[in-house]
Amino acid sequence: MRPLKVAVLGCGSVGSQVVRLLTEQAGDLAARVGAPVELAGVAVRRLDAPREVDVPQALLTTDALALARRDDVDVVVEVIGGIEPARSLILAALESGASVVTANKALLAEDGATLFEAAEKAGRDLYYEAAVAGAIPILRPLRESLAGDRVTKVMGIVNGTTNYILDKMDTHGSGFDEALAEAQELGYAEADPTADVEGFDAAAKAAILASLAFHSRVTANDVHREGISDVTAADVASAKAMGSVVKLLAIAELRAVPGGDEAVSARVHPVMIPRSHPLASVREAFNAVFVESEAAGELMFYGRGAGGAPTASAVLGDLVTVARNRIQDTTGAGESAYADRQVLPMGETITRYHVSLDVADKAGVLAAVATAFAEHDVSIQTVRQEGRDADAQLVVVSHQATDAQLAATVEVLRGMDIVRDVTSVMRVEGEL
Amino acid sequence: MRPLKVAVLGCGSVGSQVVRLLTEQAGDLAARVGAPVELAGVAVRRLDAPREVDVPQALLTTDALALARRDDVDVVVEVIGGIEPARSLILAALESGASVVTANKALLAEDGATLFEAAEKAGRDLYYEAAVAGAIPILRPLRESLAGDRVTKVMGIVNGTTNYILDKMDTHGSGFDEALAEAQELGYAEADPTADVEGFDAAAKAAILASLAFHSRVTANDVHREGISDVTAADVASAKAMGSVVKLLAIAELRAVPGGDEAVSARVHPVMIPRSHPLASVREAFNAVFVESEAAGELMFYGRGAGGAPTASAVLGDLVTVARNRIQDTTGAGESAYADRQVLPMGETITRYHVSLDVADKAGVLAAVATAFAEHDVSIQTVRQEGRDADAQLVVVSHQATDAQLAATVEVLRGMDIVRDVTSVMRVEGEL
Numbered sequence: 001m002r003p004l005k006v007a008v009l010g011c012g013s014v015g016s017q018v019v020r021l022l023t024e025q026a027g028d029l030a031a032r033v034g035a036p037v038e039l040a041g042v043a044v045r046r047l048d049a050p051r052e053v054d055v056p057q058a059l060l061t062t063d064a065l066a067l068a069r070r071d072d073v074d075v076v077v078e079v080i081g082g083i084e085p086a087r088s089l090i091l092a093a094l095e096s097g098a099s100v101v102t103a104n105k106a107l108l109a110e111d112g113a114t115l116f117e118a119a120e121k122a123g124r125d126l127y128y129e130a131a132v133a134g135a136i137p138i139l140r141p142l143r144e145s146l147a148g149d150r151v152t153k154v155m156g157i158v159n160g161t162t163n164y165i166l167d168k169m170d171t172h173g174s175g176f177d178e179a180l181a182e183a184q185e186l187g188y189a190e191a192d193p194t195a196d197v198e199g200f201d202a203a204a205k206a207a208i209l210a211s212l213a214f215h216s217r218v219t220a221n222d223v224h225r226e227g228i229s230d231v232t233a234a235d236v237a238s239a240k241a242m243g244s245v246v247k248l249l250a251i252a253e254l255r256a257v258p259g260g261d262e263a264v265s266a267r268v269h270p271v272m273i274p275r276s277h278p279l280a281s282v283r284e285a286f287n288a289v290f291v292e293s294e295a296a297g298e299l300m301f302y303g304r305g306a307g308g309a310p311t312a313s314a315v316l317g318d319l320v321t322v323a324r325n326r327i328q329d330t331t332g333a334g335e336s337a338y339a340d341r342q343v344l345p346m347g348e349t350i351t352r353y354h355v356s357l358d359v360a361d362k363a364g365v366l367a368a369v370a371t372a373f374a375e376h377d378v379s380i381q382t383v384r385q386e387g388r389d390a391d392a393q394l395v396v397v398s399h400q401a402t403d404a405q406l407a408a409t410v411e412v413l414r415g416m417d418i419v420r421d422v423t424s425v426m427r428v429e430g431e432l
Numbered sequence: 433m434r435p436l437k438v439a440v441l442g443c444g445s446v447g448s449q450v451v452r453l454l455t456e457q458a459g460d461l462a463a464r465v466g467a468p469v470e471l472a473g474v475a476v477r478r479l480d481a482p483r484e485v486d487v488p489q490a491l492l493t494t495d496a497l498a499l500a501r502r503d504d505v506d507v508v509v510e511v512i513g514g515i516e517p518a519r520s521l522i523l524a525a526l527e528s529g530a531s532v533v534t535a536n537k538a539l540l541a542e543d544g545a546t547l548f549e550a551a552e553k554a555g556r557d558l559y560y561e562a563a564v565a566g567a568i569p570i571l572r573p574l575r576e577s578l579a580g581d582r583v584t585k586v587m588g589i590v591n592g593t594t595n596y597i598l599d600k601m602d603t604h605g606s607g608f609d610e611a612l613a614e615a616q617e618l619g620y621a622e623a624d625p626t627a628d629v630e631g632f633d634a635a636a637k638a639a640i641l642a643s644l645a646f647h648s649r650v651t652a653n654d655v656h657r658e659g660i661s662d663v664t665a666a667d668v669a670s671a672k673a674m675g676s677v678v679k680l681l682a683i684a685e686l687r688a689v690p691g692g693d694e695a696v697s698a699r700v701h702p703v704m705i706p707r708s709h710p711l712a713s714v715r716e717a718f719n720a721v722f723v724e725s726e727a728a729g730e731l732m733f734y735g736r737g738a739g740g741a742p743t744a745s746a747v748l749g750d751l752v753t754v755a756r757n758r759i760q761d762t763t764g765a766g767e768s769a770y771a772d773r774q775v776l777p778m779g780e781t782i783t784r785y786h787v788s789l790d791v792a793d794k795a796g797v798l799a800a801v802a803t804a805f806a807e808h809d810v811s812i813q814t815v816r817q818e819g820r821d822a823d824a825q826l827v828v829v830s831h832q833a834t835d836a837q838l839a840a841t842v843e844v845l846r847g848m849d850i851v852r853d854v855t856s857v858m859r860v861e862g863e864l
Contacts, residue, residue, distance in 0.1 A: 003489070017727065021580060021581070021727060025582065028647075028771075029580060031647070031768070031770040031771075032579050032580075032765075032768060032770075034782075058644075060707055067627075078755055104831050106660075112641050131579060134822035135727070135729060136578035136731060137569070137572075137573040137578070137730065137731070138813040140569075140572060140573065140577050141569040141572065141575060144572060144749060144752070144753055145561060145569035145572050145746065145749040146569070146745065146749055147748070147749050147752035147753070148453060148461060148464075148586065148745065148747070148748020148749045148750075148751055149453070149457075149465050149745040149749065149753050150457065150750060151461070161787045206484040208673075208816065215460075215463070222789065230477070278713075278734060281710075281713060293567075293745060294741075295449065295453060295567070295742060295745035296735065296736065296738075296741075296745035296746070296749070297567060297736045297741070297742055298735060298736070299567065299568060299569070299628060299734065299735035299736075300731075300732075300733075300734040300735065301731075301732075301733055301734075302710060302731065302732040302733075302734065303728060303729065303730060303732065304728065304730070307729075309726075309727040309728075309729070310727060310728050310729055313578065313581040313725060313727035313728035314577065314728070315580070316578050316579070316580020316581060316727070317576060317577040317580045317581065319579075319580055320576070320579035320580050321576055321579070324765060325513075328690055328763075330760050331760075333464075336463070336464060338463040338464075339460075360623065380705075399669035421454035
């Protein structure tokens with residue numbers, strides 16, 4: 001059997017682990033693929049840069065495009081990241097007849113359709129398990145294991161940096177800035193943490209999860225996005241008092257809309273979930289994805305969402321499948337967007353709010369607050385009154401309503417004389 | 433595109449849900465497979481038996497063999513269970529050119545090799561995700577997602593009945609008999625609970641997990657099996673005192689053996705694990721499988737391990753893959769047993785013990801017990817002495833040793849004058 005040739009584009013923390021595994025596991029890979037798997041070349045920015053792995057000089061090149069186009073290459077692994085040149089390289093590889101494995105969430109979430117169409121046209125595979133939740137097998141289960149079921153909701157802790165920060169805020173009572181500084185010191189957060197803490201990274205993953213779960217095209221732009229930089233120690237303390245914890249969740253959900261249709265809600269924002277929820281116990285920088293499906297019920301997938309070796313594990317898993325397909329001269333299932341569902345604006349998304357208010361301690365406060373909710377057709381699940389005098393607090397948990405109704409209610413509360421301060425507003429998932 | 437025809441053998445709780453989903457999700461299945469999926473027939477024991485689902489009379493037959501052999505059938509779903517006639521039916525289906533999806537753990541664990549060889553010879557698929565942990569996608573992740581990685585250990589709560597019983601013993605302090613009776617009342621345990629409580633069901637699943645994880649043939653007979661009927665309220669209380677919980681685990685592990693080789697340890701027995709371990713929080717009848725892999729690190733898969741609809745979800749996921757393969761005239765990866773690793777006898781398996789002893793409260797007791805461990809080359813991690821006089825207790829947690837060394841140590845302890853009773857012996861996983 002002729003060897004399958006693999007080109008790796010990028011040799012950073014993921015690429016170098018891909019190269020290491022390709023070399024160290026060569027025997028096992030050959031047995032599992034059914035043919036030897038050979039490293040054809042590694043595209044790097046600088047030939048003399050220090051690397052985590054030894055690559056024979058003869059395999060290194062700075063000409064990524066030429067490597068992606070080499071006609072003896074069967075599979076191209078793209079682990080450069082970002083939009084360009086990654087997109088051009090993937091398109092060139094597919095056009096030249098290679099299958100592609102990528103970990104590029106940003107590109108898939110922004111312009112997946114272009115890539116999928118190119119793969120379809122070329123009759124080649126485009127696999128991307130590593131793009132969401134690193135080592136955790138979640139895309140393949142959604143694409144294949146649950147292909148005979150009806151997924152109704154996906155909720156994921158898909159960003160380790162923000163989970164680490166929120167976990168520290170929860171366990172140590174620290175504020176956001178302090179927890180971020182600690183995460184940066186330990187290498188869990190980057191010097192410019194925007195992509196993580198503002199939810200851009202999670203939004204890209206939410207788009208990919210929503211697309212797969214609901215067989216529709218959802219891009220990062222369709223995803224409502226709120227980060228965690230506004231989450232305060234008071235929010236976390238409020239959650240604690242409710243037996244809950246604050247997590248940044250990527251949520252993709254199927255929602256009935258008038259006319260009997262179903263639309264997709266795709267969003268990333270901080271959420272208060274009860275500590276009994278399986279996602280609540282996901283600590284530190286771990287990731288987990290919780291799936292609700294009609295027949296399967298509740299499922300959860302847990303593991304390391306980032307890091308060179310875990311991400312490389314996912315890349316290699318795809319590589320084995322794609323290589324097997326090349327040998328059999330076939331391809332796996334391509335893009336599945338037949339359901340073509342609309343994406344709901346955030347305002348029309350059904351959710352629930354937890355609101356904490358500093359209020360004047362006088363008769364009629366509760367009635368006034370309750371009226372504000374009622375006037376927006378939002379019904380209240382529980383109200384708890386705490387403290388007295390200058391410390392009087394009202395904690396309200398609403399029943400389900402549209403996000404627009406809930407947001408409008410909070411706006412009215414903010415303007416009320418008897419409300420001294422709205423100390424915490426947080427969406428709620430699960431039964432508090 | 434001509435429709436793909438599916439025969440379902442068995443119409444019990446799983447079969448009827450398979451039929452329901454095939455009917456209700458017909459539109460989605462057609463879109464996901466790429467061709468309509470049609471129910472060709474359902475084999476039942478009695479035509480007039482009451483069923484959870486309406487099947488058109490014309491599709492029912494009591495001649496399962498004729499249905500499995502029908503040459504217009506593309507995929508046969510076997511959900512009868514047990515060894516025979518299931519094996520003959522699956523072999524007949526493969527010989528007749530159908531691909532097979534089965535949920536039959538007992539058959540796969542006893543005689544998987546015969547089935548895999550028949551599938552290979554016929555050039556057809558044999559898929560069986562539903563055989564282990566019901567709805568939880570675990571076999572596909574092991575077969576495919578982790579195919580480029582090196583799995584070193586799999587630990588699973590793969591039997592809901594025993595997890596329910598142990599969970600009740602832990603939360604309510606009840607004894608085994610009481611918890612079993614409650615499980616039977618609620619339908620979590622059968623009238624004859626042997627297959628579950630004695631670990632036969634879990635052992636079959638351990639064999640399947642070990643085979644896939646380590647690319648070797650492991651049968652149910654190779655799996656060391658201990659059930660939970662000897663787990664006492666004292667064991668559970670002992671675990672609690674250590675911040676631990678008792679779970680029945682199916683464990684498949686790679687172990688270095690002299691000569692540089694690696695062997696497989698496959699076993700089912702009660703285990704004490706710390707409450708901080710992800711498996712410890714798996715409650716009620718839920719299942720979960722914990723995987724340790726060299727590059728991916730720790731992964732966990734959680735969900736419903738039994739029940740008609742969850743199991744049917746796994747069957748349908750396989751059905752979609754197998755049907756797609758039929759259309760593309762290809763097959764997925766078949767059996768992978770190239771590594772051909774030996775299975776270690778339990779005595780040679782490295783493990784750790786937790787031992788509680790009622791002892792005479794006199795000078796020299798601790799020294800005598802410590803000597804018993806030392807004489808078997810077992811080193812002690814911690815000893816805790818509790819109570820005084822008639823209530824004196826010694827709790828010992830060992831370091832790693834072979835199971836034979838540990839068992840021999842316990843035998844000696846049982847014979848010692850100063851040991852009034854060995855109240856609890858339990859293997860340990862994770863850092864207590």
